[in-house]
Structure formats: C-alpha cells, structure tokens
Amino acid sequence: MDPRLGLVHALTFDVFGTVLDLDAGHAPRLRDFLKSKGSDMTADDLWARWRNRQRLEQYQDNQFYAGHYGYLDSSRRALVYTLRSCRLPVDDADITRIMEGWRELTPFPDAVPGLQRLRGRFKLVVLSNGENELLAHLVKNRIRHEFDRVISVQDVGVFKPNPQVYRYAARVLKSEPAELMMVSAHSFDAVGARASGYRAAYVNRYDLPYDETPYRCDVEARDFRDLADQLGCA
Numbered sequence: 001m002d003p004r005l006g007l008v009h010a011l012t013f014d015v016f017g018t019v020l021d022l023d024a025g026h027a028p029r030l031r032d033f034l035k036s037k038g039s040d041m042t043a044d045d046l047w048a049r050w051r052n053r054q055r056l057e058q059y060q061d062n063q064f065y066a067g068h069y070g071y072l073d074s075s076r077r078a079l080v081y082t083l084r085s086c087r088l089p090v091d092d093a094d095i096t097r098i099m100e101g102w103r104e105l106t107p108f109p110d111a112v113p114g115l116q117r118l119r120g121r122f123k124l125v126v127l128s129n130g131e132n133e134l135l136a137h138l139v140k141n142r143i144r145h146e147f148d149r150v151i152s153v154q155d156v157g158v159f160k161p162n163p164q165v166y167r168y169a170a171r172v173l174k175s176e177p178a179e180l181m182m183v184s185a186h187s188f189d190a191v192g193a194r195a196s197g198y199r200a201a202y203v204n205r206y207d208l209p210y211d212e213t214p215y216r217c218d219v220e221a222r223d224f225r226d227l228a229d230q231l232g233c234a
C-alpha cells in the first residue's frame with residue numbers, strides 16, 4: 001500500500017450510486033411509468049437521461065450562486081425536464097410517484113459487508129450531496145449500517161465537487177485533508193476530493209475511465225470488498 005495512505009484514519013463515502021444502487025432502485029417505478037404511457041423507451045434509457053440532467057442541474061446550482069436548492073429539488077427539476085424532452089405526458093402525481101423512489105433505495109450487495117470490514121481500521125463517514133433528513137432516513141432504514149458521522153452538503157450550501165464541501169468536512173472531523181480518503185463511484189467526486197487535499201478511492205462500479213486530470217485517485221477498486229482488500233482490512 002502507498003505509504004502516503006498511512007496517514008488516513010477516516011473514509012468519507014459518497015452515498016448515491018456508491019453505497020446505494022440507484023439504477024435498480026429507480027427501475028421499477030420508471031418501468032411502471034413508461035408502461036402507463038405506452039412508451040417503448042426503456043427504464044435504463046430514461047434513468048440515464050434523468051441522471052445526466054440532474055448532474056447538470058447540480059453544476060448550475062453551484063455556478064449561479066442563487067441559493068442552494070438541494071438534492072431532491074435538483075432531481076425533481078431534472079426529472080421534469082427529462083420527461084418533457086422525451087415528449088412524455090406527465091402530471092404532478094407521476095412526478096411524486098417516481099420521486100418516492102429516492103426513499104426506497106437499497107445498497108449494493110457488497111456495500112454493507114465491505115463497510116463492516118473497513119470499520120475495523122477506519123472511521124466511516126457519509127459525505128453526501130443529499131439533504132440531512134433524507135440521509136438520516138437512508139442510513140437508518142435502508143443501508144442499516146452505523147456510520148461515525150453523516151455530513152450533508154446542505155450545511156455548506158453547495159454540491160460536491162465544490163472544494164468548500166471537502167474543506168468543511170475536514171473541519172467537522174477535526175482532521176487534515178490528507179488524513180481523509182474520499183470513497184466514490186463517481187470520478188468527479190474523487191477528483192474534487194484530491195484537489196482539496198484528500199486521498200481518494202475510485203470504486204469503478206460502472207466500468208468507466210477515470211477523468212483525464214493530474215488529480216489521480218490513490219486506489220481504484222471494483223467494489224467495497226476489493227477496496228477492503230487493497231486497504232489491508234481483514
């Protein structure tokens with residue numbers, strides 16, 4: 001293991017798409033919606049468009065400096081835009097039913113066993129773009145694993161990968177950035193953390209290349225079990 005990682009005493013985890021399986025979680029509601037509209041679009045295609053638009057909404061939220069609207073609001077706005085762009089008829093009840101999926105997500109099969117192994121060596125901290133209330137619900141009722149701390153960007157007022165988020169978390173944890181490792185399945189998150197002085201683990205769940213950037217991740221793992229192996233956790 002890289003000796004620079006010897007300073008790391010806490011892992012900060014992205015939740016959406018890293019711990020929780022968004023694709024599987026949203027697919028049933030999206031399939032039901034598309035079937036009700038007589039559309040031949042697949043749930044996978046609709047989810048990919050929705051997810052990409054949500055990221056754009058979040059970047060715009062950061063850039064416009066007009067106030068932080070939050071994760072669920074950015075998701076709702078992205079969903080409305082996506083359905084309109086796909087020329088799919090939609091009403092408020094449709095939006096409500098689909099958005100309820102955010103509260104019913106489940107972890108990837110490797111997530112909790114991997115977290116249990118990692119806990120033997122590191123403090124485990126949620127560092128997420130989700131709101132405090134949503135994260136509290138998901139950690140308690142869906143992930144069902146005890147973290148040492150849950151930190152939401154709601155307390156900062158910007159989304160990751162804004163450097164303010166990572167610096168705020170370091171202050172809350174009373175740690176130097178180099179003592180923390182961001183664990184994320186999204187390379188932009190790993191890049192943002194590295195640019196802010198963290199170490200980073202890229203959990204490549206989606207078989208995607210890492211960003212072309214000087215801010216390289218320290219570890220690339222297939223899943224949480226592989227990450228635990230690489231970090232020397234029993």
